[in-house]
Amino acid sequence: MRTVANITDKGDVVVSREASILDALGAVGSVAVAELARDLGVSEVTIRKDLDALERRQLLRRTRGGAVLPERGDEGAFRDRLHRESAAKLAIAAEAAALVDDGDVIALDTSSTAHHLALELVQRQGLVVITQSLPTAMVLLERSDARVIMPGGTLRRESSGLVGPITDALVGRGRIDKAFVGVVGLSPERGLLELATDEAVSKQALVAASDAVHGLFDSSKTRGFALHSFARADEVTSLITDAGASDDFVEDWRAVGVPVTRVPVPGGQTTGTAPVQARTGSTRRPTQKEHR
Numbered sequence: 001m002r003t004v005a006n007i008t009d010k011g012d013v014v015v016s017r018e019a020s021i022l023d024a025l026g027a028v029g030s031v032a033v034a035e036l037a038r039d040l041g042v043s044e045v046t047i048r049k050d051l052d053a054l055e056r057r058q059l060l061r062r063t064r065g066g067a068v069l070p071e072r073g074d075e076g077a078f079r080d081r082l083h084r085e086s087a088a089k090l091a092i093a094a095e096a097a098a099l100v101d102d103g104d105v106i107a108l109d110t111s112s113t114a115h116h117l118a119l120e121l122v123q124r125q126g127l128v129v130i131t132q133s134l135p136t137a138m139v140l141l142e143r144s145d146a147r148v149i150m151p152g153g154t155l156r157r158e159s160s161g162l163v164g165p166i167t168d169a170l171v172g173r174g175r176i177d178k179a180f181v182g183v184v185g186l187s188p189e190r191g192l193l194e195l196a197t198d199e200a201v202s203k204q205a206l207v208a209a210s211d212a213v214h215g216l217f218d219s220s221k222t223r224g225f226a227l228h229s230f231a232r233a234d235e236v237t238s239l240i241t242d243a244g245a246s247d248d249f250v251e252d253w254r255a256v257g258v259p260v261t262r263v264p265v266p267g268g269q270t271t272g273t274a275p276v277q278a279r280t281g282s283t284r285r286p287t288q289k290e291h292r
């Protein structure tokens with residue numbers, strides 16, 4: 001379990017402590033208040049408050065003296081996905097957080113990795129965040145000073161987010177600096193892919209309104225199958241994944257001008273962590289900021 005003893009900022013302490021609790025829960029399926037308090041160096045009262053907050057976001061179920069994983073709902077439900085490959089997603093989110101500055105206008109989709117990114121950003125000042133994700137909106141409401149904008153749509157249980165056409169809610173209202181999106185699959189030929197049509201439609205609108213688009217996904221998605229493209233390769237600014245992505249995957253995307261960053265996962269095997277930069281003469285579409 002990660003220690004948070006060397007972190008002094010209150011907000012970061014809470015977020016890192018919650019991540020440690022979820023890591024422990026995902027590893028063994030249950031956690032005890034007394035053990036968490038001892039391992040994390042805080043009081044049992046503090047741990048109970050953390051568990052209550054996580055339960056309100058449906059990330060665990062409280063029990064007498066601790067907590068257990070929530071009961072599985074629909075296949076692929078958000079809370080289930082949040083626990084899968086959690087170490088990789090946390091590492092990817094930490095890397096992506098370095099791209100966000102105070103005052104940025106950003107978009108976070110309904111993916112679990114984007115949710116982890118939101119947790120990394122709670123101490124940023126003056127963010128404007130466009131998101132369709134209910135859990136992500138609640139995290140930012142509870143933990144940050146961000147202005148959260150939810151364009152609307154139909155609630156999709158599997159993602160705990162709003163989906164559907166949102167173009168009218170975004171067009172003509174300014175530009176989004178950076179969009180961070182998850183994928184079900186991807187390829188240089190088809191771009192970034194989703195399995196559900198309504199998710200793809202929502203993401204297409206975010207991509208069209210954004211100056212930069214960053215794909216965030218664990219390396220299992222490099223072998224994923226999906227049907228609906230929501231961003232062409234020339235609309236993608238960068239990809240961030242874990243070190244399990246193959247060299248061939250990185251080179252295939254480099255060949256179309258998209259840099260891939262592979263981040264190490266604590267305790268995991270690595271295949272290389274340095275970003276492979278876009279080749280000279282890339283055909284990637286310049287952003288509006290690059291034009292200005």
